[in-house]
Amino acid sequence: MPRWSRAAFAIAAALPLVVLQPGVAQAAGNAKAYKLMSQTGGRGAVARWNPCAGPIDYRVNLARSPKSSLPEVKQAVANVAKATGLTFRYAGTTSAVPAANKGFSGTYPAGTEIVIAWAAPGVQSSMLPRTTTTAGMGGYLARSAYTASGAPAWSMSQGRVVLNAAIAARMARGFGAGRGGTTGQLLMHEIGHAVGLDHPTIADKYEIMYPVLTTKKATWGAGDLTGLRLVGRSAGCLYHQPPK
Numbered sequence: 001m002p003r004w005s006r007a008a009f010a011i012a013a014a015l016p017l018v019v020l021q022p023g024v025a026q027a028a029g030n031a032k033a034y035k036l037m038s039q040t041g042g043r044g045a046v047a048r049w050n051p052c053a054g055p056i057d058y059r060v061n062l063a064r065s066p067k068s069s070l071p072e073v074k075q076a077v078a079n080v081a082k083a084t085g086l087t088f089r090y091a092g093t094t095s096a097v098p099a100a101n102k103g104f105s106g107t108y109p110a111g112t113e114i115v116i117a118w119a120a121p122g123v124q125s126s127m128l129p130r131t132t133t134t135a136g137m138g139g140y141l142a143r144s145a146y147t148a149s150g151a152p153a154w155s156m157s158q159g160r161v162v163l164n165a166a167i168a169a170r171m172a173r174g175f176g177a178g179r180g181g182t183t184g185q186l187l188m189h190e191i192g193h194a195v196g197l198d199h200p201t202i203a204d205k206y207e208i209m210y211p212v213l214t215t216k217k218a219t220w221g222a223g224d225l226t227g228l229r230l231v232g233r234s235a236g237c238l239y240h241q242p243p244k
Contacts, residue, residue, distance in 0.1 A: 029206030033223030035198040036230060037139070038154050046230065047142045047154030048196050049113075052237035055089035056159075059109060061117035062093055064124070064165040066173065066183060073116055075175065076187035080195060083220055085233030088114075098160035099126045114159035114194055116187075118168060127162040135171075135213060136163040136186055138193030145238040155238045159194035163187075174218075181213025188218055196231040197224070 038047035049056055060073050070093075077088050091109070097117045100106030104124050108115055122130025127137040138161045145155035163186060171186065172178030178185075188208050199211040200223050207221035220228065229235075 027206075027220055027222040027225055029221030029223055030202055030204045031222040031226050033200040033202040033204035033207050033221065034209065034227030034230075035200050036227060037193065037196055037198040038142070045144075045152040045154055046196070046235070047140065047156060048231035048235060048238070049086055049156045050145070050238040051086055051233040051235070055087045056113050057089050057091040057111050058114035058116065058159070059091050059094040059096070059112045061095060061097060061115060063095070064118040064120065065163075066118075066168055066171075069118075069183070072174065072184050072187060076184060076191055079175075079188055079218075079220070080191050080228070083225055083228040084195060084231060086195070097124045098162050100124065101126055108158065113157070114161065114191075116161040116163075116191070118163045118165040120165050125162045127160065128164055132164070133167075134164060135167045135181075136161070136190040138162075138190035140194055140196065145240060146242045147238065148236050148243055150242040153238055155240075156196070159191075161187075161190045161194050163190065171213075177215055177217045179215055181215070182218055185213060185216075185218035188220075189213075192224070192228070195228070197227045200227075 036046055081088050091112055094109055095105055096108050096115050097104045098115050101124060119125040119128050121128045121132045140156045141158040142154035142156045145153045147153050168183055172182045174182055175184035192209050197209050200207055200209055204223055205214050207223045209224055
């Protein structure tokens with residue numbers, strides 16, 4: 001049975017910058033500050049993309065995006081790819097909208113596994129209701145699967161990212177530190193949901209998956225990296241039937 005998960009990303013007041021020690025090549029934050037969307041209390045089957053099924057093809061609906069958003073999307077996806085070891089492939093633009101409302105197409109083009117789109121709350125997508133103040137939503141659809149050891153798992157088949165067009169239009173651009181967060185940080189957060197990360201149970205503002213936009217530079221925190229490894233290539237192949 002397919003399983004659908006999603007999480008919201010709110011916007012909040014500016015927070016202090018993250019400062020790393022010069023020359024120290026390590027992420028800031030608590031390495032335990034992560035949560036997987038498919039688990040409860042750290043238990044349960046893990047939902048992730050199958051790293052042995054080829055590249056994950058994604059498309060972008062730019063109809064309501066801020067100007068020149070495509071390079072930011074590609075950079076955000078590249079940041080996810082580097083942290084997970086997963087392979088992503090840009091497949092072009094699309095008019096599809098994840099979880100589309102009536103009058104809009106929710107059908108992904110053939111071969112497309114993730115769609116990233118901007119929407120007006122209450123208009124294009126049910127993921128952003130009219131009264132929301134949420135900056136974005138991300139999630140996935142997954143089917144039951146097995147790991148190489150025969151343990152139960154969830155294999156993702158569709159990823160969904162919907163960003164609030166009105167909020168994104170007012171945000172600072174790029175991946176640097178910006179008051180109230182940046183569009184690059186927002187993209188990384190929502191794509192993080194689409195590969196299986198939830199908001200961490202440990203409140204750590206150094207993490208991209210922290211549930212509010214912060215002033216920090218858009219780089220992964222230590223907890224983010226722990227979670228991304230758990231849903232990444234190093235977790236191994238997934239199978240539709242238990243391996244013999």
